[in-house]
Every structure is written in structure tokens, then in C-alpha cells.
Amino acid sequence: MAARGAVQAHTHNHKACIDDALKTARELCAARGVQLTPLREKVLQIVWKSHKPVGAYDVLDELSRSHKSARPPTVYRALDFLMGEGLIHKIESLNAYLGCVEAGAPHAGHFLICRKCGATEEIVDPKLEAALDQAAKRARFRAERQVVEISGLCAHCTG
Amino acid sequence: MAARGAVQAHTHNHKACIDDALKTARELCAARGVQLTPLREKVLQIVWKSHKPVGAYDVLDELSRSHKSARPPTVYRALDFLMGEGLIHKIESLNAYLGCVEAGAPHAGHFLICRKCGATEEIVDPKLEAALDQAAKRARFRAERQVVEISGLCAHCTG
DNA sequence: GGCGTGATGATACAACATAACAAACGCCGC
DNA sequence: GCGGCGTTTGTTATGTTGTATCATCACGCC
Ligand SMILES: [Zn+2]
Ligand SMILES: [Zn+2]
Ligand SMILES: [Zn+2]
Ligand SMILES: [Zn+2]
Numbered sequence: 225m226a227a228r229g230a231v232q233a234h235t236h237n238h239k240a241c242i243d244d245a246l247k248t249a250r251e252l253c254a255a256r257g258v259q260l261t262p263l264r265e266k267v268l269q270i271v272w273k274s275h276k277p278v279g280a281y282d283v284l285d286e287l288s289r290s291h292k293s294a295r296p297p298t299v300y301r302a303l304d305f306l307m308g309e310g311l312i313h314k315i316e317s318l319n320a321y322l323g324c325v326e327a328g329a330p331h332a333g334h335f336l337i338c339r340k341c342g343a344t345e346e347i348v349d350p351k352l353e354a355a356l357d358q359a360a361k362r363a364r365f366r367a368e369r370q371v372v373e374i375s376g377l378c379a380h381c382t383g
Numbered sequence: 384m385a386a387r388g389a390v391q392a393h394t395h396n397h398k399a400c401i402d403d404a405l406k407t408a409r410e411l412c413a414a415r416g417v418q419l420t421p422l423r424e425k426v427l428q429i430v431w432k433s434h435k436p437v438g439a440y441d442v443l444d445e446l447s448r449s450h451k452s453a454r455p456p457t458v459y460r461a462l463d464f465l466m467g468e469g470l471i472h473k474i475e476s477l478n479a480y481l482g483c484v485e486a487g488a489p490h491a492g493h494f495l496i497c498r499k500c501g502a503t504e505e506i507v508d509p510k511l512e513a514a515l516d517q518a519a520k521r522a523r524f525r526a527e528r529q530v531v532e533i534s535g536l537c538a539h540c541t542g
Numbered sequence: 543g544g545c546g547t548g549a550t551g552a553t554a555c556a557a558c559a560t561a562a563c564a565a566a567c568g569c570c571g572c
Numbered sequence: 573g574c575g576g577c578g579t580t581t582g583t584t585a586t587g588t589t590g591t592a593t594c595a596t597c598a599c600g601c602c
Contacts (some may be wrong), residue, residue: 300591305549349521351514356531371532374524439559452582
């Protein structure tokens with residue numbers, strides 16, 4: 225699964241993204257001996273509906289169509305599971321969730337969030353990772369989690 | 384006003400931090416022709432009570448002691464004002480607010496958040512800023528806001 | 543069958559944030 | 573003085589996001 229830039233997010237065939245993500249998720253969970261239940265897979269599919277972060281209550285609305293008993297804990301438990309397995313990320317500045325494009329490869333999520341179209345790209349940038357590690361090291365800080373969310377205008381929305 | 388590392392946050396004389404922050408805030412607001420009213424100054428003082436991010440409702444509890452009519456909008460309006468003037472930052476991953484150690488100098492806030500003691504250090508690191516700018520540029524993304532929050536253990540809590 | 547474990551159902555509540563309108567205040571021109 | 577205007581604060585209500593807690597269910601195991 226390759227990262228898709230915001231421009232591509234406007235034009236590509238997104239069904240392939242969803243199919244890839246679900247396939248990868250099934251394989252990873254099987255390999256790890258954890259259960260990607262129908263409920264969890266459905267939530268993953270909803271999160272992957274687009275390249276825009278989706279709120280937990282939006283997931284709930286969508287999930288409710290097929291799953292009448294769904295309630296907030298239903299959704300949050302599924303989201304927690306998916307985050308624990310590295311299949312989705314939380315976008316802290318939006319209180320929303322986004323499918324991970326590098327599931328299986330341990331990494332911190334770094335994001336470019338377009339404030340106009342909402343498309344959010346997960347970037348993998350070794351130089352940025354190194355700069356973050358260095359910054360922490362300089363302060364003798366043991367980093368465990370990185371939240372990096374850059375907001376602005378994507379290439380498509382700039383011009 | 385210099386940044387203080389997490390180690391210093393455990394030992395320094397913090398009254399000087401508060402006094403500096405309030406003095407700087409008064410000067411900046413006067414120079415800009417905006418009103419640092421008693422209410423807003425009190426909220427700023429509460430946020431500066433420590434080097435740990437403080438939640439809006441914690442601010443409200445504290446503010447209520449001196450200001451009985453305080454309600455959520457009271458606090459959020461003051462926090463919005465202070466953020467607008469660059470006197471405080473919001474820590475997105477904690478839904479909490481922290482006094483800015485570089486008020487007056489335009490900058491994105493980058494933070495090291497200790498998950499054990501809560502002490503949060505604002506770091507100013509040109510290399511990190513450059514790496515972030517480069518990462519955005521590479522994706523032809525026009526960055527407007529950066530959220531960088533590194534969680535882990537501070538030097539004091541590590542050893 | 544009885545038991546342990548993981549997953550889901552169900553109710554209630556906590557924590558965070560904003561909408562909308564009213565009242566008070568200072569300022570300025572007249 | 574006073575009426576208009578912009579800013580700040582008061583007030584009530586509501587919206588949004590996230591958890592705690594306990595009950596129930598499904599499955600594998602002995
Ligand atoms: Zn796609
Ligand atoms: Zn990822
Ligand atoms: Zn201090
Ligand atoms: Zn700052």
C-alpha cells in the first residue's frame with residue numbers, strides 16, 4: 225500500500241485502496257492471532273471510505289445502518305482495536321480517524337491535512353523522523369509517541 | 384523568556400516564569416492595542432500555574448474561586464483570545480492548554496510531553512522546523528499550522 | 543456440563559466545546 | 573447628555589467526543 229498524495233486523493237480509483245487495506249488487515253490479524261471480527265472489519269471499511277479523517281460518531285451513524293445495536297462503546301472499542309493493531313491512526317487535531325497506509329510497518333503517523341478539501345495524506349519521511357528523534361534526544365527525552373499534523377492547503381486546493 | 388526543560392520544570396523557581404509571562408503579555412497586548420482584561424489575565428495566570436497543560440474545565444474550576452459568574456464560554460473565550468495573541472498553545476493530544484514560552488515571536492509550537500509527570504516542554508528547533516517545511520514542500524503542500532507533540536518520558540522521569 | 547477468555551450489548555455518565563442572545567461597558571461624534 | 577457602535581462579559585442551553593460499568597454471548601477446553 226503506497227501513500228497517496230492529496231492530488232491523487234481527488235482522482236484515483238479508491239476502491240483499490242479499500243480492498244488493499246482490508247486484505248492487509250486480514251493478513252496481519254491472522255498472522256498475529258487476533259480477531260478481525262466482522263464488526264471490526266466493517267468499522268475499518270467505514271474509516272477507509274475516503275482519505276478524509278472520519279469522526280467516531282460518523283462511523284457510528286454509518287455502522288448503525290448495518291448494525292442496529294451499535295452504540296458509542298461499540299465504535300470506540302473497534303477503533304481502539306484497530307489503532308492497537310496499527311491499522312488506523314487518530315488525527316488529534318480533528319478528533320477523527322484515518323486508515324493507515326503503512327499498516328504492518330511500525331511507524332509514527334505524520335500527516336498533511338488539507339483544511340479546504342479535508343484530504344489527509346500520511347507521509348513517510350525518514351528525514352523528518354530523524355529530525356524529531358534528534359529534537360527529543362537533545363532534550364534527553366525518551367520519545368514514545370509522535371503526533372505530527374501539518375494543516376494547510378493541498379496541491380490540488382492551492383491552484 | 385527561555386524554554387525550560389522537564390528537568391528544570393521540577394526544580395526551578397516558577398514564580399519567575401509566571402511573572403515574566405504576565406509582564407510579556409501585558410506589553411504585547413498594549414503594543415497591539417488589544418485588551419488583556421483582568422479576566423483574560425487571570426486565565427493566563429491559571430494556565431501558567433505550572434508547566435503542565437491544563438484543561439479548560441480545570442481553568443474554569445480555578446477561575447470560579449475568584450469569578451463566580453464564570454461558565455464554559457467565559458473560559459473558552461479567554462483561551463481563544465490568548466491563543467489568538469500567541470500567549471498560549473493548545474496541546475491537541477491532551478485537549479489542554481499551556482503557556483507559550485516564546486510569546487511575541489511567531490512560531491509553531493513543538494512540544495515534549497512527559498506521560499509520567501505531565502511536564503511539557505516547548506522546544507524551538509530550527510532543524511525540526513526545516514524538516515517539517517521540507518516534508519510539506521515535497522508534497523507540494525502549503526503548510527499553515529503545525530501540530531507537533533512528542534510524548535514519552537522526560538529526563539527527570541527516565542533516570 | 544462447567545469454566546475461562548475475548549467480544550459485544552446496553553445503560554448511564556463524564557469531559558470537552560459551542561450556539562445564541564442579552565446585558566454591560568467604553569468610546570466617540572454630535 | 574445621549575445615541576450609536578464595537579468589544580467584552582453574562583446566561584442558558586445544547587452539541588460533540590469519549591468512558592465506566594455491568595450484563596450477555598460465543599467459543600474452546602477439559
Ligand atoms: Zn484511495
Ligand atoms: Zn500509518
Ligand atoms: Zn516555570
Ligand atoms: Zn510557543
